[in-house]
Amino acid sequence: MMGPSHALSGASVWLAGSWALDHFAGYGQSPLAVAVGATVCAGGALLPDLDLSGKVTRNQGGATVARTFGVFSLFVAEVVEKVSLGVYTATKLSRDPRRTNGHRTFTHTLPFAGLVGWGTTTLCASYGKWAVVAIVFLMAGLALRGLFDEWAERAGWLIVTLASGAIAWFTAANLPGDRGYPMLGMAVGVGCVVHLLGDMITKNGVPILWPIPIGRRMWRMVGVPNGMAVRVGGKTETLVLRSLFTLVAVLAVAGMFAPHVLRNLDLEKWAGG
Ligand SMILES: [Zn+2]
Numbered sequence: 001m002m003g004p005s006h007a008l009s010g011a012s013v014w015l016a017g018s019w020a021l022d023h024f025a026g027y028g029q030s031p032l033a034v035a036v037g038a039t040v041c042a043g044g045a046l047l048p049d050l051d052l053s054g055k056v057t058r059n060q061g062g063a064t065v066a067r068t069f070g071v072f073s074l075f076v077a078e079v080v081e082k083v084s085l086g087v088y089t090a091t092k093l094s095r096d097p098r099r100t101n102g103h104r105t106f107t108h109t110l111p112f113a114g115l116v117g118w119g120t121t122t123l124c125a126s127y128g129k130w131a132v133v134a135i136v137f138l139m140a141g142l143a144l145r146g147l148f149d150e151w152a153e154r155a156g157w158l159i160v161t162l163a164s165g166a167i168a169w170f171t172a173a174n175l176p177g178d179r180g181y182p183m184l185g186m187a188v189g190v191g192c193v194v195h196l197l198g199d200m201i202t203k204n205g206v207p208i209l210w211p212i213p214i215g216r217r218m219w220r221m222v223g224v225p226n227g228m229a230v231r232v233g234g235k236t237e238t239l240v241l242r243s244l245f246t247l248v249a250v251l252a253v254a255g256m257f258a259p260h261v262l263r264n265l266d267l268e269k270w271a272g273g
Pocket residue numbers: 048049104108195199
């Protein structure tokens with residue numbers, strides 16, 4: 001899937017999960033905590049594609065996510081791609097093909113999702129609010145870039161960076177510091193997993209089973225059968241899936257913070273029940 005769909009799916013999964021926690025487990029969160037979680041999850045859902053490198057010296061190419069902070073994130077993407085390729089080459093078995101590019105390798109695995117989730121949690125636990133501000137800043141940049149891609153393209157990376165800074169500052173000023181931030185690492189990790197699922201319904205799949213060796217292959221690409229695969233950037237993705245994600249997000253927010261609106265809509269009748 002493309003950047004905007006990944007970001008949108010991350011946000012909607014986080015909002016739906018927050019609604020479910022509130023509804024079934026009685027775990028309520030403040031509107032700001034939910035907004036921060038959804039933003040971080042949307043950003044996290046773009047993180048795996050940081051392995052798509054461009055041309056740093058010419059400031060070109062790279063995935064949506066790699067262009068967030070201009071040439072800086074493009075450089076990071078270059079490094080991530082090379083490191084991923086290194087992990088691939090170091091762990092490939094005899095039946096895994098030789099590769100010259102690290103895209104859709106290490107950052108598209110469950111251990112990577114776990115690692116960034118754990119890393120985020122550890123940073124927040126060790127450095128408290130300052131780590132939170134830094135993480136929210138980075139993830140908000142990715143989320144803005146993903147969710148409002150046309151605006152971000154027109155505005156340029158400097159404006160996106162400033163806007164992320166404003167979001168991080170607002171969060172720091174308003175999020176209570178005493179309860180810790182257990183949800184932040186969770187949001188980044190969940191975002192990565194949502195990204196993997198999104199890529200699994202497209203043609204090439206992802207090495208979701210790594211590092212489990214099967215049939216002298218460690219990097220088997222797993223996805224839906226080609227006949228069912230969603231075409232990247234096609235109508236199914238840009239129209240059907242994005243509308244679905246948006247609907248889920250809106251319903252979840254309404255369910256959490258304005259349940260009377262949903263009751264007035266009389267959803268049961270609307271669904272033909
Ligand atoms: Zn991807």
